[in-house]
Amino acid sequence: MRVKRYVVNALPEAVSMIRSELGKDAVILNTKEIKVGGFMGMFRKKKMEVIAAIESNQANVPTPQQRTANPQVDAAVEQILQTAQRTATAVMEPPVPAPAPVPVKESNDRKEREQFIIDEIRDLREYMVKLSKQQHNLAAMSEPLIQLKVHLLEQEMDPAWVERLLQGIEEKQHEAEGEFSKDQVWELAAAQIDEWLRPYSGSGISSHVRVVHFVGPTGVGKTTTIAKLAAEQTLKKGRKVGFITSDTYRIAAVDQLRTYATILNVPLEVVFSQMDLTRAFKQLEEQELIYMDTAGRNFRSELHVSEVNSLLQTTEPSETVLVLSLTGKTRDMAAVADHFSKYGVRKVLFTKLDETSVYGAIFNLIMNFEFLPTYMASGQTVPDDIELFQIDVYINKLLGSNGP
Ligand SMILES: Nc1nc2c(ncn2[C@@H]2O[C@H](COP(=O)(O)OP(=O)(O)OP(=O)(O)O)[C@@H](O)[C@H]2O)c(=O)[nH]1
Ligand SMILES: [Mg+2]
Structure with missing residues (x-):
C-alpha cells in the first residue's frame, strides 16, 4: 500500500491531486482541518490535511451517475462520487491487515467525518450541475x-x-x-x-361604485388624476361629481383641489377625521359619483397605510385606487403595493409614463400582486393626459423600439 499526505485548501483540490498522482483507485483514509504558517501563533491559515492510499490490486468499479450536458463536468462529478464511495468503503471495510478495534468515540468521529465528506461532495455536485446548466443555457x-x-x-x-x-x-x-x-x-x-x-385587463373604475378613494405616495399625481377623471365624467358624460379631500397636511393641498372643483363646477367637502365623513357624504348626497383625495404619505411605512385605510371606511359601494408614478423606484413601488394589497386594495393607476422609458414595474405589480390596472396618465394636462389601461399599448411601450 502506498500512503500519501496532502495539505490543501479544500477537499476537491486534493481529490484531483490524488487522482493524478495515485490513480483512480486511490482511497482517502483520513481528512482533518489543520492550521499552517503564521507568525508567533497568529495569522495562521486554515487548511485541510488529506491522507490517501492506493492498494496495488484494487479494482475500479465505476458507478453510473446522472449525466450533465457537459462531459468535463460529468467526468469530475463521477471522479468525486467514486472517491466518496471508496472513502465510505474504506471506513467500513478497513484494508488488510485490520487495525486494532476502534474505540466507540473514534468510530463516532469517523461517522461524522464520513457524513461531512459526503455532504460536501453532494453540495459540490449540485453546484457543478447548476453551473453546467447555466453554461449550457448561455451557449444555447x-x-x-x-x-x-x-x-x-x-x-x-x-x-x-x-x-x-x-x-x-x-x-x-x-x-x-x-x-x-x-x-x-x-x-x-x-x-x-x-x-x-x-x-387582469378591462377593469377601469367600476361603474357601479359611488365613492372612489385615491391613495398613494407623495406627489405621484393623485389630485391631478382626480381632476382629469372628474373632467371626463362631468364634461363628457354629464354626470354629477363631488369631491372630498382629507389632505389637510399641506396648506396648499385643499386649495389645489378647490381650484379644480371651481373650474369643473363640482362641490368640495374637506374632512379632518373619520367623524367628518358622515357630514361630508350627507352634503354630497345629490352627487352620483364622489372622488376622495387623500394625503400622499410615505406608504413604505405600514403605519401610514393603516392610518389612511381607516379613513376609507364607508357604507357606500366604494373602491380604492392606488396611484403610483413610474418615476418611482421599482422596488419601492413593490413595497407600497405589498402593504396596500394586504388591506384589500386591488386597483392601481399609473402616472408619469411620459417621464420614463422604463415600464417593467407595471408588469411586475400586476403579475406579482394581482393588481388590476385602471388608467395610464402621461402628462400634466387636465383633462387630456390620461387613458384607460390598454394591454397592447402597454406591451408596445415595454417591448419598445427594439421590437419588430
Ligand atoms: N409628467 C407628469 N406629471 C404629472 C402627471 N400627473 C401629475 N403630474 C404632476 O405631478 C405633480 C404632483 O401632482 P399632484 O396631483 O399634486 O400629486 P399628489 O399625488 O396629489 O401629491 P400630494 O397630494 O402632495 O401627495 C404636479 O406637478 C402634476 O402636474 C403625469 O402623468 N405626468
Ligand atoms: Mg394631492
Whole structure:
C-alpha cells in the first residue's frame, strides 16, 4: 500500500491531486482541518490535511451517475462520487491487515467525518450541475433571445418572469427545429405577455361604485388624476361629481383641489377625521359619483397605510385606487403595493409614463400582486393626459423600439 499526505485548501483540490498522482483507485483514509504558517501563533491559515492510499490490486468499479450536458463536468462529478464511495468503503471495510478495534468515540468521529465528506461532495455536485446548466443555457441562447433578455432586464421586468418568458420561447424554438429571427422572438414575447396580462385587463373604475378613494405616495399625481377623471365624467358624460379631500397636511393641498372643483363646477367637502365623513357624504348626497383625495404619505411605512385605510371606511359601494408614478423606484413601488394589497386594495393607476422609458414595474405589480390596472396618465394636462389601461399599448411601450 502506498500512503500519501496532502495539505490543501479544500477537499476537491486534493481529490484531483490524488487522482493524478495515485490513480483512480486511490482511497482517502483520513481528512482533518489543520492550521499552517503564521507568525508567533497568529495569522495562521486554515487548511485541510488529506491522507490517501492506493492498494496495488484494487479494482475500479465505476458507478453510473446522472449525466450533465457537459462531459468535463460529468467526468469530475463521477471522479468525486467514486472517491466518496471508496472513502465510505474504506471506513467500513478497513484494508488488510485490520487495525486494532476502534474505540466507540473514534468510530463516532469517523461517522461524522464520513457524513461531512459526503455532504460536501453532494453540495459540490449540485453546484457543478447548476453551473453546467447555466453554461449550457448561455451557449444555447440565440442572439435575438439574448437581446430580448437584456432589453427586458433593462426595463426592470422581474428576472424570474424574464426567465419564464425566455424558456417558453426557447421551447417553441426547439420544437420548430430552427432559430427564430428577432421579429419572431419579439412577436412571441408580445403574445406571451399579452396572455399573462389579459386576465387582469378591462377593469377601469367600476361603474357601479359611488365613492372612489385615491391613495398613494407623495406627489405621484393623485389630485391631478382626480381632476382629469372628474373632467371626463362631468364634461363628457354629464354626470354629477363631488369631491372630498382629507389632505389637510399641506396648506396648499385643499386649495389645489378647490381650484379644480371651481373650474369643473363640482362641490368640495374637506374632512379632518373619520367623524367628518358622515357630514361630508350627507352634503354630497345629490352627487352620483364622489372622488376622495387623500394625503400622499410615505406608504413604505405600514403605519401610514393603516392610518389612511381607516379613513376609507364607508357604507357606500366604494373602491380604492392606488396611484403610483413610474418615476418611482421599482422596488419601492413593490413595497407600497405589498402593504396596500394586504388591506384589500386591488386597483392601481399609473402616472408619469411620459417621464420614463422604463415600464417593467407595471408588469411586475400586476403579475406579482394581482393588481388590476385602471388608467395610464402621461402628462400634466387636465383633462387630456390620461387613458384607460390598454394591454397592447402597454406591451408596445415595454417591448419598445427594439421590437419588430
Ligand atoms: N409628467 C407628469 N406629471 C404629472 C402627471 N400627473 C401629475 N403630474 C404632476 O405631478 C405633480 C404632483 O401632482 P399632484 O396631483 O399634486 O400629486 P399628489 O399625488 O396629489 O401629491 P400630494 O397630494 O402632495 O401627495 C404636479 O406637478 C402634476 O402636474 C403625469 O402623468 N405626468
Ligand atoms: Mg394631492
